[in-house]
Amino acid sequence: MDSIKIQLPHTVQPRSECANDGAVSRTLQPIVTGTSVIAFKYKDGIMMAADTLASYGSLARFRSEKRLMSVGENTLVGVSGDMSDFQYMQHVLEDLETREYCMDDDQTLGTKSVYKYISNIMYNRRTKVDPLWNSYVVAGLDHGEKFLGFVDLYGTRYQSPTIATGFGAHLAQPILRKRVEGREDELEEEEALAILDDCMRVLFYRDARSFNKLRRAKVTSQGVEISEPYSLETNWDFAESIVGYGA
Numbered sequence: 159m160d161s162i163k164i165q166l167p168h169t170v171q172p173r174s175e176c177a178n179d180g181a182v183s184r185t186l187q188p189i190v191t192g193t194s195v196i197a198f199k200y201k202d203g204i205m206m207a208a209d210t211l212a213s214y215g216s217l218a219r220f221r222s223e224k225r226l227m228s229v230g231e232n233t234l235v236g237v238s239g240d241m242s243d244f245q246y247m248q249h250v251l252e253d254l255e256t257r258e259y260c261m262d263d264d265q266t267l268g269t270k271s272v273y274k275y276i277s278n279i280m281y282n283r284r285t286k287v288d289p290l291w292n293s294y295v296v297a298g299l300d301h302g303e304k305f306l307g308f309v310d311l312y313g314t315r316y317q318s319p320t321i322a323t324g325f326g327a328h329l330a331q332p333i334l335r336k337r338v339e340g341r342e343d344e345l346e347e348e349e350a351l352a353i354l355d356d357c358m359r360v361l362f363y364r365d366a367r368s369f370n371k372l373r374r375a376k377v378t379s380q381g382v383e384i385s386e387p388y389s390l391e392t393n394w395d396f397a398e399s400i401v402g403y404g405a
Contacts, residue, residue, distance in 0.1 A: 188240035188291040190214050190226045191376060193367045195236035195307030196357045197295045199304050199319045200345040203378035204297035206234055207354045209362075210387050211369035212241045218369065226375045228382040230267035232298045234375055235276070238323040239311070240346045247290065250279065266348045269298030273315070277341035281313025293323040296379050304342075322357070324366040331359040347376075359390050 190212050195220050197206040203390050219241055225244070226236050229251050238245045254275065258267045273296040289311040290390035296307045308323070309315045319342050320334035338345060345353075354374055361368045375384040 166393060184288050185240070185243070185291065188243070190219065190241045191291075191367070192223060192238055192241060192244075193365055194322060194324035194330065194361055195225065195238050195293075195295045195322045196326050196330050196334070196354060197236060197297055198334050198350070198353070198362075199305055199306055199342040199349065200338075200350040201343060201374055202347060203299060204234065204304060205307055205347075205350045205354055205374065205376050206236050206295065206297055207358055207372055207374040208236050208238075209369040209372040210356065211367070211371075213367045216366070221369065221371065222387065224373065226373055226384050227251070228384065229272050230258070230269075231266065231381055232300070232377060233269040233272045234297045234377045234382050234384075235272070236295040236297075236323075236375075237292050240290070243290040243292050247276070247279070247292065247294075251276075256331065269300040272298070273305070273307045273309070277309045277313055278317045280309050280311060284312050295321050295323060298382075299379060302379070325368070326357065326361055329360055329364050333357050333360065355390060359392060360394060362390060 192212050193209065197204060197205065206226060207220045208225040210221060210223050211218055212223040217245070225239060226234065227248060229235055235251070251272070255267065276294050276296060280290060291311055293311065294309045296309065298305055306319065306321055307315060307317045308321050320331065321333060322330045322340050333353070333356065351374070358372055362370045370390045371387050372390065373385050373387055375382065
């Protein structure tokens, strides 16, 4: 009598072939990371910037990453931290946009709604002891009101006229407080762009994980606009006068 061969469906694998044998794994630390995001309010809306580098440890591995994304018509999101976790969040937000579009109820996805959605996801993952290793800056115009908020990997959130993540919280935030806070409603776009570049230049000089190629973005009543990558002009002549560095 001929033997009968039974072929399992391709979705079923013998136990010995399972990659992790049913074990649950967690990301214990960020691997490929992006550094600071800078954002602040100005006269016409919100300005934001982030460099294009994703570092693999101390190696400047990926130099054309995009860490700014638009959500809906009037919301801008910037991210610091693990890039793979950010890619996961991108898929989540794209699914949210798709569901909102399919509702077809003439309603738009507001900035405050996106902000609360992200913060709920971050807090939910934190309570599972499986956090997304990111910090998010959410900016936009919600019914004509300028909105700028921050969310970290614990789900902690706050709103402020100026926000800087990563090393920017130490190096760029003092510049923003001096040149922006209290002047949000009178700051013209040209000056706002100059402040952004000055902050990113300081970070390039001082933060070993930063890069002098960056993208900047703005949110106004006209919508979200994200620039193509451009390089900052830098000058290292001052380093010659630093003890231990110069001749």
